[in-house]
Amino acid sequence: MKILGILVILYAIFFVVIAVVKPGVVWNSQKTERLKKVLGERGAGIFFYIWALLILALGIWLFTQ
Numbered sequence: 001m002k003i004l005g006i007l008v009i010l011y012a013i014f015f016v017v018i019a020v021v022k023p024g025v026v027w028n029s030q031k032t033e034r035l036k037k038v039l040g041e042r043g044a045g046i047f048f049y050i051w052a053l054l055i056l057a058l059g060i061w062l063f064t065q
Helices: 002-021 029-065
Strands: none
Touching: 002 029
């Protein structure tokens, strides 16, 4: 479970990087464009932060099991 927890934590870090750096490949994809259309630019960034926080909590929980 520790390895899975570490992988999930790395996945959460990936979402934080997306929210901060906003790489063109991800930030301008069709799915993200639809998300930005519904939530706005700032809302989409907040969505990525919240999603990263939830995934991080799951990763920490898996790591401690």
